[in-house]
Amino acid sequence: MQKDGGEQVEMKKEILEAFQICDSTFPIGTFNHSFGMENYLFRRVIRKAPQFREWLENYYRSQFRYGEGLLVLLCCRAMEKDAEENTKEDLLRYDDLITKSVAAAETREGTRMIAAQMLILIRKIYGDTIPLLNWYAEQTDSGHAYGNPAIAFSIFAYSKGLSCEEAFNLYGYSVASTLVQNAVRSVPLGQREGQVILHDVIQLIADLYEKTAGLDEDSLGANTPGLELAQICHETQEARLFMS
Amino acid sequence: MNQRYAGEIRLDFTERNGRTVASTTYRRGNSRISANIAEAGEIPYYFLISTGGGFTEGEHYLQEISLGDRTHAILTTQTPNYIYKCEGGRLTVQDHLVTIGENCALEYYIDETIPYAQARFRQNTEIRMEKGSRLILTDGITSGWSPDGESFQYRDVGLKTRIYMEGELLFNDFLLVNPEEEEMRTIGCFEEASCYRSAVIIDEAAGADMLEKLRSCLQTCPENTDSVRFGMSLLEHGGVVLRVLGKDPEGSYDLVQTWIRYYREQIMKWKHFELRKNR
Numbered sequence: 001m002q003k004d005g006g007e008q009v010e011m012k013k014e015i016l017e018a019f020q021i022c023d024s025t026f027p028i029g030t031f032n033h034s035f036g037m038e039n040y041l042f043r044r045v046i047r048k049a050p051q052f053r054e055w056l057e058n059y060y061r062s063q064f065r066y067g068e069g070l071l072v073l074l075c076c077r078a079m080e081k082d083a084e085e086n087t088k089e090d091l092l093r094y095d096d097l098i099t100k101s102v103a104a105a106e107t108r109e110g111t112r113m114i115a116a117q118m119l120i121l122i123r124k125i126y127g128d129t130i131p132l133l134n135w136y137a138e139q140t141d142s143g144h145a146y147g148n149p150a151i152a153f154s155i156f157a158y159s160k161g162l163s164c165e166e167a168f169n170l171y172g173y174s175v176a177s178t179l180v181q182n183a184v185r186s187v188p189l190g191q192r193e194g195q196v197i198l199h200d201v202i203q204l205i206a207d208l209y210e211k212t213a214g215l216d217e218d219s220l221g222a223n224t225p226g227l228e229l230a231q232i233c234h235e236t237q238e239a240r241l242f243m244s
Numbered sequence: 245m246n247q248r249y250a251g252e253i254r255l256d257f258t259e260r261n262g263r264t265v266a267s268t269t270y271r272r273g274n275s276r277i278s279a280n281i282a283e284a285g286e287i288p289y290y291f292l293i294s295t296g297g298g299f300t301e302g303e304h305y306l307q308e309i310s311l312g313d314r315t316h317a318i319l320t321t322q323t324p325n326y327i328y329k330c331e332g333g334r335l336t337v338q339d340h341l342v343t344i345g346e347n348c349a350l351e352y353y354i355d356e357t358i359p360y361a362q363a364r365f366r367q368n369t370e371i372r373m374e375k376g377s378r379l380i381l382t383d384g385i386t387s388g389w390s391p392d393g394e395s396f397q398y399r400d401v402g403l404k405t406r407i408y409m410e411g412e413l414l415f416n417d418f419l420l421v422n423p424e425e426e427e428m429r430t431i432g433c434f435e436e437a438s439c440y441r442s443a444v445i446i447d448e449a450a451g452a453d454m455l456e457k458l459r460s461c462l463q464t465c466p467e468n469t470d471s472v473r474f475g476m477s478l479l480e481h482g483g484v485v486l487r488v489l490g491k492d493p494e495g496s497y498d499l500v501q502t503w504i505r506y507y508r509e510q511i512m513k514w515k516h517f518e519l520r521k522n523r
Binding site: 059104220221223233 | 402404413414415416417418419420421425426430431432433434435437440459473474475476477478479480485487489
């Protein structure tokens with residue numbers, strides 16, 4: 001953020017614009033995906049707020065940190081340091097690597113669907129003003145990329161002048177707020193309890209940024225057994241509210 | 245070959261008159277290769293052995309395996325892979341570099357890793373395949389060993405496998421277990437389990453039909469007990485993966501073997517053979 005008064009106002013507007021994309025009501029289908037949480041509900045491992053909190057925090061410590069969280073940092077760095085052609089090459093490699101790191105077919109499919117919706121909606125709002133985002137949408141449409149919402153968001157956030165850390169935190173908040181809303185509908189979890197958990201996850205995301213900033217591409221896609229198995233088992237689960 | 249490795253194995257297989265033969269069986273240091281085991285008939289079948297009984301802190305091991313076109317080989321570790329304590333915090337490392345030519349089959353049964361208290365370990369497996377080839381790969385990790393019998397006393401273990409088909413990444417399979425930073429008994433980590441196992445089949449024909457068959461084979465098998473939880477899913481292209489969390493190493497081992505036997509014998513129509521070996 002700039003200290004100069006005029007710049008400050010400009011940046012605030014851009015933070016708000018990024019926040020709009022991160023709002024859990026931004027209609028890109030995220031409300032359809034529990035990323036394995038519903039399998040724990042089905043098995044009655046998650047019953048109330050404490051177990052949901054445990055799942056959510058572990059989701060952040062492993063799958064978010066080494067997955068979409070690290071992906072945001074890698075994408076932002078690639079846009080900061082590289083010439084355009086190299087940036088594109090890096091983004092395509094990350095898109096491939098993150099997709100191939102996910103064993104659960106439903107989770108890959110859900111991620112792709114959210115990315116496609118996000119790209120459509122950002123472009124509806126901003127038209128053709130973000131060239132790299134247009135390029136990424138073309139790559140996904142033509143089958144040269146799978147599509148990942150963390151990549152799409154990073155491109156958008158970078159175009160709005162956000163730092164890597166701001167993009168990481170905002171994207172992390174966006175995923176958490178959606179998962180909390182999904183839990184409120186399904187766990188069941190009170191709206192107030194949900195907000196307390198979300199607030200604590202904000203601190204966790206900030207801590208994770210410190211721990212994740214030093215990682216490189218080699219760590220991308222690392223996973224933890226239980227989270228992944230739940231995502232795999234959701235595929236054959238009988239009663240389902242969510243698509244993943 | 246290089247003195248910096250505590251143990252090295254190099255195994256090359258080539259086709260001669262329609263049969264697979266091992267054209268190179270090189271070993272050095274703490275690594276050994278068994279004689280060919282006759283169990284699998286015409287298919288070469290070798291045990292890969294660590295003479296130290298396990299890996300000690302800071303040691304680096306290397307296995308290089310190559311299959312020439314139209315070959316079929318079976319490899320397995322002789323025992324679980326014990327990783328001894330790393331009091332100085334230095335990593336113990338094992339690298340597997342595997343190249344597989346066209347129309348081959350490699351069965352690579354890596355036993356589970358058993359890290360001792362304070363152990364740190366990285367296993368990096370890179371498998372480069374060419375078209376028409378198949379792969380069966382197993383792997384796993386347990387809650388480890390410690391003098392007081394407590395589980396998850398190790399520091400951090402990463403098992404990373406990258407599989408490429410004709411230069412394209414098929415699967416980046418990276419399990420990272422970090423009991424030093426995370427509470428292993430919580431939701432999303434190991435929960436109630438003490439053993440994690442994975443089996444991957446790479447086969448161009450892997451699709452919804454094969455997945456359905458493999459699912460029904462485990463649904464009804466006697467190894468499907470309360471002590472194991474498992475699931476399987478299709479990779480983006482030409483592969484299927486099985487993950488198992490078990491309360492004991494044996495039950496999860498038997499389940500994985502049943503799954504693989506079904507693929508080998510019912511889908512591939514390969515001849516039955518017994519993998520082992522005492523457990």
